[in-house]
Amino acid sequence: MQFLFRKPIFGYVIGIFMVVAITGILLSVLLGNYVTLTAVLFIQFIILLLFLLHFHERFIKPIKKATKTVDEIVKGNYRARFHHPSGDSIGMLSNKINSLARNLSELSIQEQMQSEQLSTIIENTQSGLVLIDSKGYIHFVNGKFISLFGLTAKDYQGYLYYDVLDNEIIHETVQKTFLYERNVKEEFTHFKGIDKFYIEIVGAPIFNDRNMLKGAVLVLYDITEMKKLELMRKDFVANVSHELKTPITSIKGFAETLLDNSMPHSEDNKEFLEIIYKESHRLQLLIEDLLILSRLEKENFQLVLTTFNVKELVREVKLIVEHKMKKKDLSFSVDVEEGLELTADMEKIKQIMINLLDNAINYTPEKGRVNLEVKRSDDTVSIQVKDSGIGIEKDALPRIFERFYRVDKARSRNTGGTGLGLAIVKHIVEVHDGDIQIESEPGQGTAVTVYLPKVRIDD
Ligand SMILES: Nc1ncnc2c1ncn2[C@@H]1O[C@H](COP(=O)(O)OP(=O)(O)OP(=O)(O)O)[C@@H](O)[C@H]1O
Ligand SMILES: [Mg+2]
Numbered sequence: 001m002q003f004l005f006r007k008p009i010f011g012y013v014i015g016i017f018m019v020v021a022i023t024g025i026l027l028s029v030l031l032g033n034y035v036t037l038t039a040v041l042f043i044q045f046i047i048l049l050l051f052l053l054h055f056h057e058r059f060i061k062p063i064k065k066a067t068k069t070v071d072e073i074v075k076g077n078y079r080a081r082f083h084h085p086s087g088d089s090i091g092m093l094s095n096k097i098n099s100l101a102r103n104l105s106e107l108s109i110q111e112q113m114q115s116e117q118l119s120t121i122i123e124n125t126q127s128g129l130v131l132i133d134s135k136g137y138i139h140f141v142n143g144k145f146i147s148l149f150g151l152t153a154k155d156y157q158g159y160l161y162y163d164v165l166d167n168e169i170i171h172e173t174v175q176k177t178f179l180y181e182r183n184v185k186e187e188f189t190h191f192k193g194i195d196k197f198y199i200e201i202v203g204a205p206i207f208n209d210r211n212m213l214k215g216a217v218l219v220l221y222d223i224t225e226m227k228k229l230e231l232m233r234k235d236f237v238a239n240v241s242h243e244l245k246t247p248i249t250s251i252k253g254f255a256e257t258l259l260d261n262s263m264p265h266s267e268d269n270k271e272f273l274e275i276i277y278k279e280s281h282r283l284q285l286l287i288e289d290l291l292i293l294s295r296l297e298k299e300n301f302q303l304v305l306t307t308f309n310v311k312e313l314v315r316e317v318k319l320i321v322e323h324k325m326k327k328k329d330l331s332f333s334v335d336v337e338e339g340l341e342l343t344a345d346m347e348k349i350k351q352i353m354i355n356l357l358d359n360a361i362n363y364t365p366e367k368g369r370v371n372l373e374v375k376r377s378d379d380t381v382s383i384q385v386k387d388s389g390i391g392i393e394k395d396a397l398p399r400i401f402e403r404f405y406r407v408d409k410a411r412s413r414n415t416g417g418t419g420l421g422l423a424i425v426k427h428i429v430e431v432h433d434g435d436i437q438i439e440s441e442p443g444q445g446t447a448v449t450v451y452l453p454k455v456r457i458d459d
Contacts, residue, residue: 009056016048062090069097078105128199128220132174134213136160145220148190148197170201170218177203177216187223198227239404243286243418247279282418289420292351293403296427303345303431310340310374310381317353317372321361328366335373342381344452348428349383355421356385356448362417363446364389376454380434384449391442400438401426425450 024041031037062084072080078101084094122129128145132138141156149165156164162171169188176184184203189196200221208214254272295301314336325332342349353372360370369388374381392400396407404419425448429436432452440446 009052012052012056013049016045016052019048020045059090062094066090066093066097069101073097073101073104076108078102078108126222128218128222130156130161130218130220131215132161132218133215134178136162136174138164139215144222148192148199148220148222150192173201173203173218174216177205178213181205181207181213196224197222198224236403240290243404244283247283247286251276251279251283286418286420289418289424292424293420293427296424296431301431304347305343306346307341307343308346310342311336311338313346313350314353314372314374317350317357320354321357324358324361325370328361328364328368330361330364330367331369333369333371335371335375337374337376340374340376340381342452342454344432345428348432349452352425352428352450353383353385355425356383356450359421359448360385360387360389360446363387368445379454380451381454382449382451384447386445386447388445391444391446392438392440393442397438397440401436 020041023044024037027037027040028034031040065084066082069080069082080101082094082097084091123143125142126144128148129140129142130138130145131140138156138159138161141153145156146153161174165171167188167190169186173184173186182205186201186203188199188201190199191197200223202219202221204217204219206214206217254276258269258272314334318332318334322332357370357372364370364387371384371386373384373386375384376382392407396405399405400407401422403423406417406419426436429450429452434450434452436448436450438446438448
């Protein structure tokens with residue numbers, strides 16, 4: 001039957017002709033009248049021809065069309081359709097082929113969407129990804145990997161990993177992953193220009209259905225921020241311990257001397273007691289500052305927002321610092337707009353002013369000038385403390401907001417400073433969504449300006 005369908009129509013006509021010829025030969029034995037015989041054979045030929053045409057139109061042509069449609073579908077053209085009007089078996093076949101094409105089309109759209117989603121995720125993930133086959137050839141690297149290690153995907157894909165990646169830890173990770181056939185985790189530092197990155201690399205083996213190793217995927221996490229935080233925490237603990245150690249050592253030392261009975265002079269005793277008092281005061285200040293910082297850093301920290309008159313607050317601050325100003329014979333001027341109001345945490349703003357003025361007093365030689373100015377602009381209120389003091393070197397400027405950082409350690413200690421004043425100011429400014437700027441010229445003076453949003457809509 002199949003062979004019949006493959007024949008061109010011309011072949012069938014020749015076939016019919018042969019059948020008619022054979023019938024003619026057989027009938028010629030029975031029928032002597034050749035006219036009748038020719039008529040019979042002609043009628044037979046016509047009938048067979050009509051039958052062939054009908055058969056061709058009805059079955060062969062639609063089946064050819066169906067085969068062509070299926071061929072198109074096999075090639076991936078899911079939009080190919082085959083229409084056959086009648087409801088017979090060919091019509092049913094056409095319906096089945098069309099619904100198969102529709103289903104395949106939907107499936108391919110879904111598959112395309114899924115693969116697009118997957119590649120979007122892989123490309124935009126914050127981890128670098130590298131896919132290596134069991135022979136060590138790189139098959140895929142994603143965008144994050146490229147952004148960390150440079151070059152383009154083409155420079156990695158299709159190459160052996162040890163030819164294109166010159167990091168020993170990456171080599172080791174791949175080798176261990178292949179050797180132990182389990183996840184392997186390592187860490188390394190990576191330099192991109194002058195930037196230093198801390199990278200955590202995880203090598204994970206990939207197995208096929210028969211549990212045979214097919215390759216490995218490397219996941220590279222950028223843990224620079226985490227490392228920096230860890231380092232900061234370690235530094236902070238070391239700094240706090242160091243800051244506490246000095247006063248405690250001196251308190252203990254002088255207390256021991258006082259306890260020693262061989263100290264007869266009461267004048268010395270008084271001096272030692274004064275030192276003990278001074279050092280314990282320093283300890284108290286340090287602990288108070290640490291507590292302020294830790295409260296500001298608490299996750300559930302809440303500002304106590306009120307709308308207050310700035311001039312009144314400045315008056316209170318003035319009373320607190322005036323005594324120290326007079327002691328150093330500093331000229332103190334205040335410049336605050338009349339009736340200026342601010343919505344903020346009043347106690348914290350007071351703390352900002354006190355800390356900044358404290359610095360201005362401590363780092364300005366006698367007879368110098370200190371100015372406090374509070375101004376409003378469109379949507380911010382700025383608090384500026386300006387002094388004519390010793391100023392700060394350019395190199396030190398970016399560091400002065402760090403905890404415990406002092407430009408001149410000995411000098412700052414003499415003023416009773418803990419090195420936390422500006423760190424606290426910065427924190428308070430941050431929790432108010434404000435900004436802080438500093439300008440300073442060694443030997444000329446310093447101006448610290450805090451910008452706060454005038455009206456705070458608390459969330
Ligand atoms: N107005 C200023 N003029 C010159 N140097 C300053 C000024 N303000 C701050 N500094 C420098 O910045 C450092 C850090 O200041 P910060 O207020 O944080 O600490 P501190 O004054 O040493 O101690 P405290 O915690 O008691 O305020 C100071 O040690 C000082 O070297
Ligand atoms: Mg200070």
